[in-house]
Amino acid sequence: MSPLDATDVDLIVREIDETVKRRRASGGLPAELEAKLDLEFARFAPAGAGGTDINHLLARMEQRSHIEINPPLEDGNALALQTKRTIRRVVRWYVRAIAEQASAFDSATTRAMRLTAQRLDRVEAAAYSDAIVSLLYDEYARILEIDSDVAETVVQSLRSVTGRVLQLGCGDGWLLEQLQQNGITASGVEPSLAPAEAAVAKGLDVRSDDIVDYLAEINEKSLGGIVLTGFGDFGTPAQRQAVLSECANALDDGGVLVVLSAQSTVWNEEQFGVVADLALGRPFVPATWIAFMNQLGIRDARVHEGNKSYSVIGTRQYPNLVS
Amino acid sequence: MSRVHLFIQSFVRRDAVSNHTRHLQVLLGEHGLLGNTYAAESRGAKRKEILGLDDFSPLKFDKGDIAFYQLATGSPIAPVLAEAPVRVGVNYHNITTAESFFDWEPHVAGELDKGRRQMLQLANKSEFAIADSQFNEQELIDIGYHQTTTVPILFDATSFARNANTQLLEKLKTDRANGKSIWLFVGRIAPNKCQHDIVKAFAYYRQVINANAHLYLVGGSSSHAYLTALKQFIGATGMSDSVTLAGGVSDDDLAAYYQGATVFVCLSEHEGFCVPLLEAFHNELPIVAFDATAVPETLGNGGMLLRDKSPAVVATAVEELERNSELRGFITRKGLDRLGDFDINKTRQSFLDALKKVL
Numbered sequence: 001m002s003p004l005d006a007t008d009v010d011l012i013v014r015e016i017d018e019t020v021k022r023r024r025a026s027g028g029l030p031a032e033l034e035a036k037l038d039l040e041f042a043r044f045a046p047a048g049a050g051g052t053d054i055n056h057l058l059a060r061m062e063q064r065s066h067i068e069i070n071p072p073l074e075d076g077n078a079l080a081l082q083t084k085r086t087i088r089r090v091v092r093w094y095v096r097a098i099a100e101q102a103s104a105f106d107s108a109t110t111r112a113m114r115l116t117a118q119r120l121d122r123v124e125a126a127a128y129s130d131a132i133v134s135l136l137y138d139e140y141a142r143i144l145e146i147d148s149d150v151a152e153t154v155v156q157s158l159r160s161v162t163g164r165v166l167q168l169g170c171g172d173g174w175l176l177e178q179l180q181q182n183g184i185t186a187s188g189v190e191p192s193l194a195p196a197e198a199a200v201a202k203g204l205d206v207r208s209d210d211i212v213d214y215l216a217e218i219n220e221k222s223l224g225g226i227v228l229t230g231f232g233d234f235g236t237p238a239q240r241q242a243v244l245s246e247c248a249n250a251l252d253d254g255g256v257l258v259v260l261s262a263q264s265t266v267w268n269e270e271q272f273g274v275v276a277d278l279a280l281g282r283p284f285v286p287a288t289w290i291a292f293m294n295q296l297g298i299r300d301a302r303v304h305e306g307n308k309s310y311s312v313i314g315t316r317q318y319p320n321l322v323s
Numbered sequence: 324m325s326r327v328h329l330f331i332q333s334f335v336r337r338d339a340v341s342n343h344t345r346h347l348q349v350l351l352g353e354h355g356l357l358g359n360t361y362a363a364e365s366r367g368a369k370r371k372e373i374l375g376l377d378d379f380s381p382l383k384f385d386k387g388d389i390a391f392y393q394l395a396t397g398s399p400i401a402p403v404l405a406e407a408p409v410r411v412g413v414n415y416h417n418i419t420t421a422e423s424f425f426d427w428e429p430h431v432a433g434e435l436d437k438g439r440r441q442m443l444q445l446a447n448k449s450e451f452a453i454a455d456s457q458f459n460e461q462e463l464i465d466i467g468y469h470q471t472t473t474v475p476i477l478f479d480a481t482s483f484a485r486n487a488n489t490q491l492l493e494k495l496k497t498d499r500a501n502g503k504s505i506w507l508f509v510g511r512i513a514p515n516k517c518q519h520d521i522v523k524a525f526a527y528y529r530q531v532i533n534a535n536a537h538l539y540l541v542g543g544s545s546s547h548a549y550l551t552a553l554k555q556f557i558g559a560t561g562m563s564d565s566v567t568l569a570g571g572v573s574d575d576d577l578a579a580y581y582q583g584a585t586v587f588v589c590l591s592e593h594e595g596f597c598v599p600l601l602e603a604f605h606n607e608l609p610i611v612a613f614d615a616t617a618v619p620e621t622l623g624n625g626g627m628l629l630r631d632k633s634p635a636v637v638a639t640a641v642e643e644l645e646r647n648s649e650l651r652g653f654i655t656r657k658g659l660d661r662l663g664d665f666d667i668n669k670t671r672q673s674f675l676d677a678l679k680k681v682l
Contacts, residue, residue: 004653006624012650013627016643020635033530034634037523040559044552049426049514217630219614221461 014207018200021208054117058110065106067099128280134192136234136278141171141192143271144230146260147306151175154227154258157313158184161256163224168211168247169231173199176206186225189214215246223250227258232289234279241292248296251316257298259289259312266308286312325387325682327351327412328358332398334365334373337571339476339598340395340416343455346477347391348372350671356682358388363399376400381407389681392445394418395595397437405444412681413445413452413468416476417459417595417617423515427548442466451681453674455596458617470681474673475665476596480605487578495583504528504536504645507584509577509602512568513545515593517613518553520632524588524641526560527634532642536565539580543571581606586641589618590632597621601665604658609651611640625658 023029039056047060069092075081155178158165170176170188172195179186187205190196196208207214211231226247232240247257264283267276276282286303289312293301298314329351331344344360351357365373376399384390390409392400395416404411418439424432443466451470454460460473495505506525510516518540525538544550550568557566572580581587587603589612600621603610610626612618619628627640644651 004649006657009624009627009650009653012643012647013629013640016629016636016639017631020631020633020639024635029635030531031635033527034523037526037560037634041519041523041552041556043559044555045519046426046548219619 061110065110067103069095069099137192139274141195146309150306150309150311153304158225161224165225167227169229171195173204176204218250221252225256229260233283236280253318255316257314326358327389327391329360330400331393332363334362336367343477381409384409397434401441411448413449415454415459419515427514428546456617475670479667488575492579505584506538509541509599511542511545512550514549517590520590524634524637528638538566541569604662607655609654623661625661
């Protein structure tokens with residue numbers, strides 16, 4: 001058996017991530033224990049320190065909305081203890097009157113916020129459920145077709161890249177294979193489980209993860225290239241711009257960003273019916289991507305158009321801050 | 324010959340920046356380059372060794388002398404140096420982000436925020452800046468510092484080869500022999516160090532993987548509110564007997580913890596360098612760490628670097644490390660290799676080279 005190397009350790013860590021994810025999904029790990037621990041710590045943390053989940057925050061506001069008028073009296077000194085007791089007894093009527101008004105106000109405020117949050121949940125659920133998003137991802141991963149000449153342009157554009165290349169929305173790894181054959185170190189992320197598993201079965205370095213969550217965890221300036229495949233085709237313009245912004249942050253100076261998209265004309269074809277119905281938006285024309293890229297410091301964008309798809313390839317350029 | 328005068332906010336014992344400053348004093352002294360050392364606060368130092376900020380006067384500087392400021396927090400030193408007609412260089416050890424303290428200790432957040440503003444204030448005044456990690460150097464570059472370089476913090480591993488507290492070490496060794504998993508983290512109790520995440524992962528580990536386990540959190544407190552919440556959390560999870568908040572400990576106890584533990588777990592959100600990783604390397608203690616700020620840079624290949632610190636992932640990583648002796652051996656070997664990169668003879672020379680360029 002050959003000795004371990006650093007890549008093996010990285011692989012072990014990735015395997016741990018994947019194993020935990022699979023075991024959580026299958027119920028093999030007690031996911032509720034993690035949530036319980038989060039909530040338990042949140043009980044003792046300041047309201048703002050528990051993250052951005054609005055339901056957690058509201059629960060903690062509700063816990064704190066009642067003002068306790070009996071502060072703790074413990075004191076090792078008997079005289080101090082007696083003094084505290086006396087002060088508490090004397091001012092209790094006054095403190096109680098104020099505390100009752102403050103508690104009533106707090107209670108009404110948190111109740112109103114709770115109702116607002118519930119209504120927001122209903123609005124969001126009516127607009128877009130996780131099940132719809134999952135169906136949309138699966139369907140798009142199945143039908144998205146990138147022309148071979150467009151793919152070839154992408155491979156060529158990444159040949160001279162230094163640093164790791166990441167493909168977001170890598171499907172079953174068809175492009176990663178081509179990149180590897182050309183000596184380019186590349187890994188992928190695919191939100192849809194079946195194609196991700198197919199890619200892993202081919203021995204490719206692919207994770208099944210939410211693309212937005214994954215992007216948020218990447219260190220700034222840590223990548224030499226990013227290929228955004230199809231993911232930007234069906235979100236709102238703001239969602240697409242946000243993903244592009246995360247990509248711009250993750251790219252090193254001189255890093256290459258590739259947007260691979262379906263041509264908007266194929267969107268009307270029969271096999272795209274489900275996707276077209278479920279999507280919040282349609283594929284951009286290349287000029288829109290270029291406009292976004294320019295805003296985010298990704299320059300020299302060039303377009304390669306195929307029959308069913310196109311690529312927009314730009315270079316991340318950071319301003320020179322050193323005088 | 325021009326001299327280097329050192330400026331530090333707090334000169335105290337068992338503090339990474341203070342220890343670094345002591346090493347700098349020795350290094351500069353050996354080469355006839357040491358001027359005075361000024362501290363806004365000092366404890367346990369001789370008056371001759373450390374001067375107060377009130378003792379500083381530009382008139383005491385010879386032409387070409389440099390004020391070399393150890394920047395790690397907000398300090399009255401920064402505005403003094405910004406105004407003084409002297410040459411200034413900055414040795415940047417990182418300032419914790421104010422956000423991590425804002426909900427816990429607003430006044431500390433204010434100090435940290437002040438430190439960041441002072442850092443900006445000194446950007447134009449500083450002729451050069453030395454950061455102890457590339458992560459820190461990038462922060463300097465991003466806000467406009469020029470002539471920057473990275474030289475790791477001066478850390479002498481041999482000074483760590485001290486006698487461990489034998490009683491404590493024997494207890495830990497006996498526990499290990501009985502199959503106990505012993506988790507260790509060393510660092511001040513502070514929101515950015517995320518000891519609460521370690522406790523969560525440890526609770527998960529005990530419930531799902533191995534109940535025979537103990538967690539030692541070593542380090543004084545930087546936040547009373549956070550420490551209180553941590554204690555309440557530990558109590559609420561029924562782990563008061565399985566988690567020890569050791570506080571600040573003696574050097575002998577610290578060595579015993581490092582030598583007796585089975586794994587070092589670091590889940591910090593913000594570290595500018597993370598000296599305890601070097602101490603763990605030195606003691607061949609395998610590391611599981613979260614990929615954040617300067618941690619991956621300091622860690623190199625000397626540990627398991629996690630991109631997800633959810634309790635299940637951390638607990639599973641520790642389990643794998645304990646189960647897989649080949650992995651454990653590889654990581655500790657790589658840790659020692661990595662420690663070699665921070666060998667004090669190398670870092671002293673790098674520091675000297677960097678300073679001689681500007682003198």
